[in-house]
Amino acid sequence: MSELSWIDLALSSARPQAMGALLRYFRDLDLAEEAFQEACLRAVRTWPDKGPPRDPVAWLIFVGRNSGIDSLRKRARQEPLPPEETLSDLEDVEGDLAERLDGSHYRDDILRLLFVCCHPELPATQQIALALRIVSGLSVHQIARAFLVSEAAMEQRITRAKARIAAAGLPFEAPDASARAARLGAVAAMIYLVFNEGYSAGGNQRAGTPFCEEAIRLCRLLLRLFPSEPEIMGLTALLLLQHSRLKARFDAGGGIVLLEDQDRSLWDQRMIREALALIDKALRHRAPGPYQIQAAIAALHARAKRSEETDWEEIDLLYQSLERLQPSPVVTLNRAVAVSRRQGAQAALDLIEPLEDRLSGYFYFHGLRGGLLKQLGRNREAHAAFERAIALATTPAEAAHIRQHLDGLARDVTAGTTL
Amino acid sequence: MLYAVLCYNSEDAVAAWSKEEEDKVMSDLAAVERKHAAAGRLGPVARLMPTTAATTLRKAPGESFVVDGPFAETKEQFLGFFVIDMETLDEAIAFAKELAVANPGVGAYEIRPLRVFKPGGALDPL
Numbered sequence: 319m320s321e322l323s324w325i326d327l328a329l330s331s332a333r334p335q336a337m338g339a340l341l342r343y344f345r346d347l348d349l350a351e352e353a354f355q356e357a358c359l360r361a362v363r364t365w366p367d368k369g370p371p372r373d374p375v376a377w378l379i380f381v382g383r384n385s386g387i388d389s390l391r392k393r394a395r396q397e398p399l400p401p402e403e404t405l406s407d408l409e410d411v412e413g414d415l416a417e418r419l420d421g422s423h424y425r426d427d428i429l430r431l432l433f434v435c436c437h438p439e440l441p442a443t444q445q446i447a448l449a450l451r452i453v454s455g456l457s458v459h460q461i462a463r464a465f466l467v468s469e470a471a472m473e474q475r476i477t478r479a480k481a482r483i484a485a486a487g488l489p490f491e492a493p494d495a496s497a498r499a500a501r502l503g504a505v506a507a508m509i510y511l512v513f514n515e516g517y518s519a520g521g522n523q524r525a526g527t528p529f530c531e532e533a534i535r536l537c538r539l540l541l542r543l544f545p546s547e548p549e550i551m552g553l554t555a556l557l558l559l560q561h562s563r564l565k566a567r568f569d570a571g572g573g574i575v576l577l578e579d580q581d582r583s584l585w586d587q588r589m590i591r592e593a594l595a596l597i598d599k600a601l602r603h604r605a606p607g608p609y610q611i612q613a614a615i616a617a618l619h620a621r622a623k624r625s626e627e628t629d630w631e632e633i634d635l636l637y638q639s640l641e642r643l644q645p646s647p648v649v650t651l652n653r654a655v656a657v658s659r660r661q662g663a664q665a666a667l668d669l670i671e672p673l674e675d676r677l678s679g680y681f682y683f684h685g686l687r688g689g690l691l692k693q694l695g696r697n698r699e700a701h702a703a704f705e706r707a708i709a710l711a712t713t714p715a716e717a718a719h720i721r722q723h724l725d726g727l728a729r730d731v732t733a734g735t736t737l
Numbered sequence: 738m739l740y741a742v743l744c745y746n747s748e749d750a751v752a753a754w755s756k757e758e759e760d761k762v763m764s765d766l767a768a769v770e771r772k773h774a775a776a777g778r779l780g781p782v783a784r785l786m787p788t789t790a791a792t793t794l795r796k797a798p799g800e801s802f803v804v805d806g807p808f809a810e811t812k813e814q815f816l817g818f819f820v821i822d823m824e825t826l827d828e829a830i831a832f833a834k835e836l837a838v839a840n841p842g843v844g845a846y847e848i849r850p851l852r853v854f855k856p857g858g859a860l861d862p863l
Contacts, residue, residue, distance in 0.1 A: 323758070324750075324841070324843070327750050327754070331747070331750050331752070331753045370843060535752065541789040542789055545789065545805045554789070592786050596789070599790070599792055
């Protein structure tokens with residue numbers, strides 16, 4: 319590793335903590351970002367000669383804060399506004415930052431930084447974009463590419479999201495235990511969204527992978543801040559398990575490979591082992607939650623050496639407890655897959671038919687329904703279901719996968735007429 | 738004398754390695770390991786999962802209690818270790834220097850002579 323790449327790593331791993339602290343001082347996202355950028359520039363200039371500081375995070379916060387104050391003073395000369403009013407606890411600029419870094423309010427700094435990105439007024443796509451920009455420091459170019467929009471459009475989207483947050487007011491009061499738990503829940507949901515955005519990027523792996531990796535990194539950060547939260551362990555385990563299958567999920571042409579057809583030797587065993595260790599630890603708390611259950615389901619797939627060894631009965635039971643905790647037609651739809659393996663296609667079809675009203679616009683509903691009908695030999699209905707699915711596909715890989723089913727049906731029909 | 742070479746580094750920095758950086762460091766370390774294994778001086782080697790996977794049993798009078806997370810909150814974490822057989826401390830330090838060349842950057846190696854050593858051998862390598 320060269321010197322510069324080491325500095326790069328140090329800066330990106332220090333980013334959430336330093337940004338969190340600077341946001342607390344300046345109470346303004348743009349100002350905090352500028353201050354952090356300035357501190358990074360100075361780090362790149364001085365660290366190669368003087369060597370890395372003993373505590374890069376403290377260094378970045380200290381330098382960032384000074385440069386932020388500097389630029390506020392310059393602005394104040396142009397506008398007659400006393401800068402102190404926009405700042406908080408400036409008197410301890412010389413305080414022992416390194417010591418305070420271990421203090422628990424830094425935990426709340428990072429949580430706040432993540433929390434402002436998932437403001438309930440922001441639509442999901444803006445939450446994801448903002449978190450990747452502010453917390454992870456991905457470039458607008460990278461984010462725009464993954465969302466398949468132009469850089470200018472993404473820039474505008476992020477600016478608009480920041481303006482909405484500023485207008486809504488940032489949550490600067492120190493949270494009490496219940497507020498902290500609420501923030502943690504919102505942040506966990508946002509990380510899950512970031513991951514899903516990458517996960518569902520389909521055959522376009524290059525664009526999606528950084529999102530998945532960032533989500534896992536944020537999850538690890540959260541877990542280090544809150545080491546005894548079983549749901550955070552569950553979420554981390556879930557993301558690791560889903561990501562462990564990355565190489566097996568698509569064929570060389572970018573087509574979808576279903577779980578049962580995947581080459582399991584391509585699954586990343588190191589991620590799987592870590593996830594299993596985390597689930598083991600989480601379950602000891604005897605406080606099950608949606609992320610832990612989903613992770614436990616994913617773990618049953620990961621534990622099966624061959625598709626035929628999958629414990630569908632246990633998966634069905636886990637989906638049932640998930641339905642109780644978090645009733646949703648999508649959960650029932652997923653349970654139907656387990657039911658089809660245990661009790662056959664008809665039982666699964668009976669389970670999902672009542673969901674039609676609520677899931678009529680959902681790609682996977684029609685895909686699964688088509689598959690079940692096909693198994694039952696109801697080819698004409700299967701054909702209609704696949705047609706609906708293909709119209710709802712959001713990636714070329716999804717559409718191509720359904721197209722295979724349709725072609726398969728067509729072949730069956732042709733074979734049937736020649737016989 | 739048997740020595741343990743204990744590896745400390747910032748977990749954040751190590752976790753931020755890209756796949757290429759990770760592979761490069763691991764293959765450079767493997768080269769150092771091969772050399773000392775060939776000389777019959779290398780014992781068990783272990784790399785630990787992140788501290789977030791750690792559980793600590795804190796001993797207490799009465800009943801010990803279990804805590805989630807690592808033994809201590811520190812800036813650098815204990816990430817793994819090597820056991821080597823060297824004549825002198827200087828040779829052990831030279832070994833650690835080779836590791837530092839293979840895995841440059843920050844962090845530290847603590848070199849501790851062993852008092853008891855049970856190599857085991859019942860387990861399969863990961």
